[in-house]
Amino acid sequence: MRPINCVARLLLWSLVLCQLSVGQEPPPGPTLSVGEIDLSTLRWGPQTTQFEVTNHTNEVRFVTVDATVRFSGRYLNPERRTRTHVIVKPLETQTVRAQVEVPTNFGQAQVAIELHDVVDTLDRLLPGQKFFEQPFTMTFHLPDELIAYFNDRIDVPPRLDRHPDFDNEFSRVTLALLQEGKGPEEIARLAHTDVSIVDGILHTMISRGYLKKEGDVYALTFPFISVPEAEAAKKVADDLARRLASDIERNMSGYPALLDSLIAAGRVDRDTNAFMGGGGVLHHRYPTVSALLLWLSLGQMFVTDTQPLLVFEGSDPCNARTPGFMYAVRGGDIFNGTHFFYLTLGPGGYYQIVFGDSLPTLDCGDDLSGPFRGMRLLPWGYLPELSPETFMLDTAITRPILRLLADGTKGQLEKAKTRLDKIATQYGHSEFIRAYRYWFWNLTATRTLKILVDKGVLVRRGNGLYKFDGLPAPKG
Secondary structure, rough: OOOOHHHHHHHHHHHHHHHHHHOOOOOOOOOEEEOOOOOOOOOEHHHHHHEEEEOOOOOOOEEEEEEEEEEEEEOOOOOOEEEEEEHHHHOEEEEEEEEEEEEEOOOOEEEEEEEEEHHHHHHHHHHHHHHEEEEEEEEOOOOHHHHHHHHHEEEEOHHHHHHOOOOOOOHHHHHHHHHOOHHHHHHHHOOOOHHHHHHHHHHHHHHOOOOOEEEEEEEEEOOEOOHHHHHHHHHHHHHHHHHHHHHHHHHHHHHHHHHHHHHOOOOOOOOOOOOOOOOHHOOOOOHHHHHHHHHHHHHHHHHHOOOOOOOOOOOOOOOOOOOOHHHHOOOHHHHOOOOOEEEEOOOOEEEEEEOOOOOOOOOHHHHHHHOOOOOOOOOOOOOOHHEEEEEEEOOHHHHHHHHHHHHHHHHHHHHHHHHHHHHHHHHHHHHHHHEEEEEEEEHHHHHHHHHHHHHHOOOOOOOOEEEEEEEEOOOO
C-alpha cells in the first residue's frame, strides 16, 4: 500500500468518528444481553444460579443482579432479597453466579431475577436502570409427615415473627420437633430435606441463645407453650384483664381533677398540643393508659418486678435478638397479644419508649439475609405514613396520674402472678418465668385495652404508635 493511500484512509476514519461523536446514533442493538437462566435446581437456603451476560458496547458495564423470592405459604409468607454485583468488560461475555436465598417455607414461591445497568453498585436501584426481568414460580410441597404440625399455628414474640430466623414455617415447626426430642437427621427426613439445612437452623439458634446442645441432645432455652397450657393461662389473662379494666375505669373518674391540679401547679402545660414539657401526654388518655400505665408501670411490675423491661437489649426491633424474653406458643392469635413495647436506656439516664397497640411496620433498610444478620445492629426507622406520635416524658410529672389509675391493681397482679407461676411449674416452664410472663402480659394488656375501648372509656388516638423521649430513667 502506498503512503498517500494510508494517510487518506486515516483522514477518512477520523471524519467518520467525528460525525458519530457530533450526532449520529450508535449502531442499533442491545447494550447488554442475558443468556438462559435455569432455576429448576433451586432448593432451600442460600443458592447460586449461573448464566451469561454479554456487553455489546465499548465501555465497561456495571451490572447488579436483584433476586427476590416471595412465598405464599400456609400461614407465613417470608421474602428474601439478595444482590450480586458484576463487572462486564467491553465486547465480552461474563459468566454470572448470582446469589439467591430461598427461605425454608412451604407453599408457592414467586422468584424474580432482575438485572440493572448501574453507574455505581453502591447506588440505589432505579426503575430506568432495569434492562432484564424474568419471573419463575416454584412450589415446595408440605410433606405428609408434617401436616399434623400445621394444625395449630406456632407464634413467637413481636418482631421475632418478622425476623429471617423465625419468619418461615419450617423454622417454627423445627421448634416443635426439637421439643419432642427429635434430632437433626430425623427432622430432615420428616421434611424431605437435606440435613445440612436443619444443621444450619440449629447452628443459628445456638449462636443466638435460643438453643443449647449437651452431647447429642438439643434443648430449647425458652418455653414452648402447648395449646392446653395456653388455654389454662388464657383463663387467668381474661380474668385479670376484666379486673384491671374495671379498676382503671373506676379510677378514671378522678383523672380530670388531678390533671387540673397539675396544670394549676404549673407542672403540665395548659396547651393540649404541647409535647415538650414532659407531661403533655397526660392530655391524651389513650397513650397514657396503653403505653405508660399498662406497660411502663404495670407491665414492668408484672414481668420484671419493676426492673426496666429491656426486651430488645443488645439488638434492635429489625435485627431482633431476645433470648431472655423468647417464647413459642401454639394455637394462633387467640393466645397472643398485639402490643409492641420497646424500651432503650442511654447515657445520663436518657431513655426512649416506643409503644404500638399493634405491631408497627418498620423501615429496616439493610437486608437481613446473609451470614452476618445476627451480629450487627441495623439502621432502621419508620415509614413516613406510619410514624409514631412523639412526646417528651418526665416520669416525675406523670407518676401521680399513673398511681391514681393503678389504685387497687397491685393485689390483682400478685394473685394472677401466683396462678400463672403454678401453670408454668405444672408444665415444666418455671425456669423461663420472665419470658413466660412477657407472653402472658402482652395477652393481658391487649385484652384490657380492648375492654376499655369497647366500653368507651378510652378512644384510640392516631395510628396507635407513640414514642416517648425523656429524663430521668423510667421507674414503675
